[in-house]
Each structure stands twice: as C-alpha cells, then as structure tokens.
Amino acid sequence: MFSTELANFFPIWNKLTDAQQQRLITAAEIRSAKGGTVLHNGSMDCLGLLLIRTGQLRVYTLSSEGREITLYRLFELDTCLFSASCVMPDIQFDVIVEAEKDSEFWILPSCLFKDLMEESAAIANYANQLISSRFSEVMWLMEQIMWKSFDKRLAAFLLEECALEDTMSLKITHEKIANHMGTAREVVTRMLRYFQSEGMVNLTRGTVELTDKKRLRQLSEK
Amino acid sequence: MFSTELANFFPIWNKLTDAQQQRLITAAEIRSAKGGTVLHNGSMDCLGLLLIRTGQLRVYTLSSEGREITLYRLFELDTCLFSASCVMPDIQFDVIVEAEKDSEFWILPSCLFKDLMEESAAIANYANQLISSRFSEVMWLMEQIMWKSFDKRLAAFLLEECALEDTMSLKITHEKIANHMGTAREVVTRMLRYFQSEGMVNLTRGTVELTDKKRLRQLSEK
Numbered sequence A, B: 001m002f003s004t005e006l007a008n009f010f011p012i013w014n015k016l017t018d019a020q021q022q023r024l025i026t027a028a029e030i031r032s033a034k035g036g037t038v039l040h041n042g043s044m045d046c047l048g049l050l051l052i053r054t055g056q057l058r059v060y061t062l063s064s065e066g067r068e069i070t071l072y073r074l075f076e077l078d079t080c081l082f083s084a085s086c087v088m089p090d091i092q093f094d095v096i097v098e099a100e101k102d103s104e105f106w107i108l109p110s111c112l113f114k115d116l117m118e119e120s121a122a123i124a125n126y127a128n129q130l131i132s133s134r135f136s137e138v139m140w141l142m143e144q145i146m147w148k149s150f151d152k153r154l155a156a157f158l159l160e161e162c163a164l165e166d167t168m169s170l171k172i173t174h175e176k177i178a179n180h181m182g183t184a185r186e187v188v189t190r191m192l193r194y195f196q197s198e199g200m201v202n203l204t205r206g207t208v209e210l211t212d213k214k215r216l217r218q219l220s221e222k
Helices: A002-009 A018-027 A082-087 A110-119 A121-147 A150-165 A174-181 A185-197 A213-221 B002-009 B018-027 B082-087 B110-119 B121-147 B150-165 B174-181 B185-197 B213-221
Strands: A029-033 A038-041 A049-054 A057-062 A068-074 A096-099 A103-108 A169-171 A201-204 A207-210 B029-033 B038-041 B049-054 B056-062 B068-075 B096-099 B103-108 B169-171 B201-204 B207-210
Touching (some): A002 A049, A038 A082, A068 A174, A110 B121, A121 B110, A121 B121, A150 A169, A150 A174, A150 A185, A150 A207, A150 A213, A174 A185, A185 A201, B002 B049, B018 B110, B038 B082, B049 B082, B068 B174, B110 B121, B121 B150, B150 B169, B150 B174, B150 B185, B150 B213
Antiparallel strands (some): A029 A103, A049 A103, A057 A068, B029 B103, B038 B096, B049 B103, B056 B068, B169 B207, B201 B207
16 A cells, blocks of 8 residues: 555656565655745755645745745645755755645655765655756746736636636735746736726726636736 | 767766667757747747757747746756657646757757666656756746845846856847846846946946946845
C-alpha cells in the first residue's frame, strides 16, 4: 500500500532496484501544513523532495524590495524539487515555497535524494525531467511578461484562478493579485476598474466577480 | 591529444568507462561556423551537444511578432545543451542558437548523448548541471526584467558588451541593442539620448562610445 502510493509519484519506480525502493520507503515521511505556511525559504532551507498528496503549493521569488511574483503552482501528484535545491549546486537562485492551501505531502530527505541521483541514472534523469518542466514554466512566464501586455496577463490570471477555485467570484485582494503578478497594487486596481467599466468583472470589497468570461478569454488569447 | 581536449569539456570525464570515453571520442566531430550563422532553430533542429572550442554563441527567443531577447551567451569551454533539447522531452520551449562570432566547436550527436544519459548517472547529472546553470541565468534575467528599470538594464548591457569586446567604443546599432534586450528600437534610442545628455555616452552613426564608465556602473548597480 505504502510502496504503491510512493510508486505513483515516480514514473521510473520500476527502474529502481529493490534496495533503492526500500530506502525510499523507509526514509519517506508524511507531513501536513496549513495554508499559508512557508515550507522552503531560499538557500536557508533544505527540507527535501516534496511529493504532494493533497493541497496546493505556490513557488515564488521576492525582489530586494519585497515584491513577489508567482513562478508556478504545484498540485496533487506533483513533486517539488526546489525544496531540495541545496543538493544541486548549479541552481543559483532562491525561491520560496508555500502551502497555498492546506496540504499533505511526503518528504524525501535531500541527502538520500542526492545519494540516489549519484548512483542511479534513472533517478538523475528523473531530476532532469523535473528541472526541465519547471524551467519550461518559467520560460512561459518570462515570455508572457516580455511580450504580453498587462491587460492580457490579468485576464488570463483571473480565468486561471476561477478555474482553480471552481468559482466565478474570487475572494482575493488587489494586493494579493499584485503579488502573484509581480506588479504594484495600484496597477492592478486601475486595470480591474477598466475591466469593470467594460462589463467584464464586478468589483466588491475583497471580491472580483467575473461577469463576462468569454470576453476575458478573448482578451487573454490575443 | 584528442581525448585530452574532450576531457576538458567534461568535469566528469573520469567517471566514464573506457568504452563510454571511446564512444564520445569516435562520435565527436569538429565544425566551424561564421559569425551570424544560426546553428539551432527551435524544435526543427537536433544537432547535438556543442562544446565550444573558440568563439561565442548567443541563445535567444523570438516572440510571435518577431521580437528577440537574448537569454545568455556561451563562450570557450562552455557546452550548449539546447541544441540537443530534442532528447529532453520536458524542455517545452524553443530557443535559437546562433554563432555570434566566428566559432569552432565539437558536436556530439544527440542520440549518443541520450544513450549515455540513460546508462550513466554521471552523464545524467552532468546534463542536470547544465540545465540548472542555464535555468539560473534565465532566472537572473527574469529578475532583471521584473525588478530593474530599463535605464539600469541598458547601462549594465553597455558595460557588459564593452567588457566582452574589450573596447570603449561599441560598433552596434540601436536595433541590435533592442533585439538583445527584448524591447523596441525607439525605447533604446530615447534612453541612449538621455545617457548622452548626461555625458555617459557619445553617439555617432553605428557607434556607442562609453564616456563615463563609472557613472554607468553606479547606475547599473542601483
């Protein structure tokens, strides 16, 4: 049961030796964290690989002035690699990982992960895949920032949040949207008011209600 | 002699078996390219790993409107991984690699690289290091774009170009600077004129001469 569940997280489980599988099973620990908990904070931490059973993690960076931008989210069955980035010396940037919702995950200690990467080509290639996927998400984000204007990015953000929360009425502050998107609160407020004047959203205290999803989608896809 | 040179490119050469070393030596080919040659163009190509003996490569992306941004440069002894990205299915973005100066490099065929990654943890971890380093460079760039204003980025760009070319007088068009930085020519021209009015550069046709390196450095480091 235990090993069946861990196996689900590793597309390459069957390429591991029995001994390697056993070491993973022995070392893995289940933990849970409340929404809002910071799980990994840059180079200060080295918790290990996190295999998400339930919940949602957010990975973001901070500017020296304390502004945030969300790089990507991780969901059920995803693996968080950067919480083990201490064992990868060529990763020369810091990210912060927080549980965005109440989450439950396995932790595989960084040192075990390092040992397995060194002895198993399958595990090393698996790490490779994880880095490549995250790199692809960051490239996508950079292209959005470079080439898409803010109205399109904001429309896409609102649609994605609504899909994630399965609602048409987002409980989120302008400040929080600004943190996700790496911009200032005033910029978000100004654009949301424009969206409201165009009938695409309806703003009330602490809530953004999407009133014309179709137009928002057209805008985001331009 | 031949193997000594290849060994210089691989920090992990001694972790390979004699047979693996021999396969690399047999498969490696020397090529050269004139400055301006495109070596790899997104997912259409799969040339292989490029080990740079001399010269300079530029790796960049293109927006759908044809605007460019330089992601990073590669120099002597660097390895270009993305020209072999076809063997890494989780790399889901396209980059273009061009020889920015006349260059000479070894090519290691993608299929051999793939085979070696699958059988050797050392090679897989080496690929891992390469991806991590490039990822770090792109994260650095993204942070610059997000948090630094354009005047600071332009000052840093001019200083870096001068260091690369070992000159105080850059032969470069405003168009080309715009392509490196992912912006429009007009934006570059406007800022260069401001730099000129402040006595930091002197503009003549096709040339940007740096006249106050110290102030440019102060600006770039703010």
